[in-house]
Amino acid sequence: MPTPVVLVAGLHRTARTATVERLLAQHPGAVAVHHDLADITDGLVRRSIRDRTGVLGTAEVRLAHGCVTCTVREDLLPELIRLARDSELLIADLWDSVEPRSVAEAVDCDEAQEFLRLTAVLTALDAAAMPDDITRGERLSEVGKPAAAGDQRYLAEVLARQLEYPTALVLHGGDEDELSRTVLTHLAPFTPVHTLGALPPVTGARICADELAERMDPATAQLPGDAQTDEIVTAVWRSRRPLHPARLFNAVDELVIESVRSRGRFWLANRPDQLLAWDAVAGIVSVEDAGPWLAALPGAAWDLVSPARRTAASLDWDPERGDRVQHLVFTGPDLDTERLHALLDSCLLTEEEERAGQDAWNRYDDPFAPILIKENA
Secondary structure (H helix, E strand, O other): OOOOEEEEOOHHHHHHHHHOOOHOOOOOOEEEEEEEOOOOOHHHHEEEEEEEEEEEEEEEEEEOOOHHHHHHHHHHHHHHHHHHHOOOEEEOOOOOOOHHHHHHHHHHOHHHOOOOEEEEEEEEOOOOOOOHHHOOEHHHHHHHOOOOOOOOHHHHHHHHHHHOOOOOEEEEEEOOOHHHHHHHHHHOOOOOOOOOHHHOOOOOOOOOOOOOOOOOOOOOOOOOOEEEEEEEEEEEEEOOOOEEEEEEEHHHHHHHHHHHEEEEEEEOOOOEEEEEEEEEEOOEEEEEEEOOOOOOOOOHHHHHOOOHHHHHHHHOOOOOOOOOOEEEEEEEEEEOOOHHHHHHHHOOOOOHHHHHHHHHOOOOOOHHEEEEEEEEH
């Protein structure tokens, strides 16, 4: 049977290391592989392998192209396969700023399934640091945690993806700070939260990386619902009406400032076939083309998309608009939900503009065009 593999991710190194050490202690025969990417911009990666007794070996790995993808493809995956025969459990202890999704998809690839069985993806979080870190706008390069030369990602956006993707979260330190638990119930309400003393099972059935991805992909994402816990508020905004591109663009800065984290899917009047993804954290916003709405595809193409995508579309289906919907979720302290809804409602087409029809909408000035063209280039 393929050897179980658990990924342990997290920007908070102390919490991540403590989680790995606890897993090693709980599972005799387990081995952990860690790649130190501190010098990856120079093409150098330091690999270490350890079990419950300590370090078993270290090596320096030179990569032609210094990046996480190269490290996983050229060294981590071969090492896991090599170790699988003699190990009861394999633990991939991921470098600080590595996002677990790319590693999970590599481990769960067809070529490795004879040897490896992805069974869990954990993100370890420092309970005291997490609430502040999700609001930080520094780039990884500014805090010494880049995962490649020219890594332009922001600390907060990486942390957001680390806590929204995994099968479970592990809180460590800070007496398992109550504020951290509150923030997590808003940002990742469907993901169980554990402590070091009560880690989840990690040697069970294989989990599918494609299904994990669908929880985050814009068309199928499991978005939080309306909630308020003390000063933390999550507000959901939905509408069937098209958005005016220029009015939404002019409101972006105010929308981003209003919240710490926001995400979802939306459509613009002049782009009726494009499902657009909204992703913002700590004042940094991204708008991307996430492909077509199912309503824009011929019926035969529906068989080519995943069951989760068809289910999500059917739940959102409207006789006139199909699965086209504005569905954005905002989370922040003391969020003024009424003001937020009013601002977003003001970006929708008016009844008169709606009556003008698609020919008129196609002539709207679209400030998003340069962003989307660049992103698709």
